[in-house]
Amino acid sequence: MAPTPSAPEDPTGASTGSTSDGTPPGASAAGVRPSPRTPDPALVLPQVDGRHETLDGIRAMAALMVLVFHVATETGDSLAPGVLGGLLSAFDLAVPLFFTLSGVLLYRPWARAALDGTRGPRARPYLWRRVVRVFPAYWVVAVTALLVYSREELGSPAYWLQVLTLAFPFDTDPPWVGTGPYGLGQMWSLSVEVSFYLLLPLFALLLALWARGGKTVDARGRRLLTGLVLMGVLALAALVPQFHPEPREYMHAWLPRALGLFAAGMALAVLSEWAWREPGTDGPVRRFCRTVAASPGVCWLLAGGFLALTATDATGGRFIGSGDIWTSAAASLTGVGFAFFVVAPAALAPRPTAPPVPLRQAAAWQEGRWLESLLRHRVSQFLARISYGVFLWQFVVLYLWRDFTGQEIFTGSFWLDMVPVTVGTVLLAVATFHWVEEPSRRWSRRFSGAGLRNGPRR
Helix, strand or coil, X not given: CCCXXXXXXXXXXXXXXXXXXXXXXXCCCCCCCCCCCCCCHHHCCCCCCCCCHHHHHHHHHHHHHHHHHHHHHHHCHHHCCCHHHHHHHHHHHHXXXXXXXXXXXXHHHHHHHHHHCCCCCCHHHHHHHHHHHHHHHHHHHHHHHHHHHCHHHCCCHHHHHHHHCCCHHHCXXXXXXXXXXXXXXXXXXXXXXXXXXXXXXXXXXXXXXXXXXXXXXXXXXXXXXXHHHHHHHHHHHCHHHHHCCCCCHHHHHCHHHHHHHHHHHHHHHHHHXXXXXXXXXXXXXXXXXXXXXXXXXXXXXXXXXXXXXXXXXXXXXXXXXXXXXXXXXXXXXXXXXXXXXXXXXXXXXXCCCCCCCCCCCHHHHCCCHHHHHHHCCHHHHHHHHCHHHHHHXXXXXXXXXXXXHCCCCCCCCHHHHHHHHHHHXXXXXXXXXXXXXXXXXXXXXXXXXXXXXXXXXX
């Protein structure tokens, strides 16, 4: 997991915003592009700018899922035979959710440019903002974990460098057991996210060059989706060097294995932007977006099927990266399916025009409004704001609690751990949000406004 932006912002740091009539930039190139505020339901199009609260809510849900998964693994509940153990182990599908959200939110400005045949965002401001968003809070947690649990390695500059740059998953013979240093085992997915951030401008450039061969918006859209399907195929192809000629479990924590998950989100970004540019008023892309947005129950039911499949032996063992090439392929495909159908109804939905209807009211359960009511609920929005801190702190808090209670690994009560660990993690996440994340963002905006936009100070 990584701190995906709370809204589909332009990676350059400038607001993607809209034109004076509310139409996204570049949307007047072809076809009918009504304002996001257009009341005609036949012309309602996906939200492509501003704060996207429903996607925020999915990030909050994913943060809780990954916390449940890690607590259940440490207590051994997710490893127990039976339905409950399988379902708890399937909560690691939170990671595909985070990757797919990143694909939607970060690729959107490049998708817009590729469809319009214009130049995409500048890479330098985008990368700077990603660095400021990811590393300050991570460094606080990483240094804490190293000081508490890795004291024997503190004299090694190489060890510090690996951890502080998130390069430790590339150590093929590490001094730790599992997916990372003690207290930082979940950070392998953050390393994957950072790898994606670094390479996204290159991916976007290649896709744009490929899309340039299309003479119309529809042709460019089809080419973009074809390229993203190829990214998914490459993710499956990455299983070959992972398992042949001999298994290399550490490759599970590298970007190639996750390309299909990012591509699923990028495809949703393409579809949402394409709908604004599609000629006519009722083309197939617009109909698809409207149908998916209006059918969250069907989409989440399909996602539930993928979750149930992940809970079986068909997708390998219950430890991350376990299994053979075939079960790993099944796990990759179920992850893509789960994440796509969870995220799609929110990513393709129109901009909300009113506050969410409380779930206790009957109206919330009509026409798929329950999804917006759930994800835009104030609790969901609160957890979304602190979700990065929840992800970062959970193992440190979990291990401190289990040390305090004297529990050995794979023992104890799930609820005995879940309640205090959740409380401690949320409290630290709130503190990190207010004292590290928000100040870093404010400083970054001032710095980028004076430096990256106008040139470096002398």
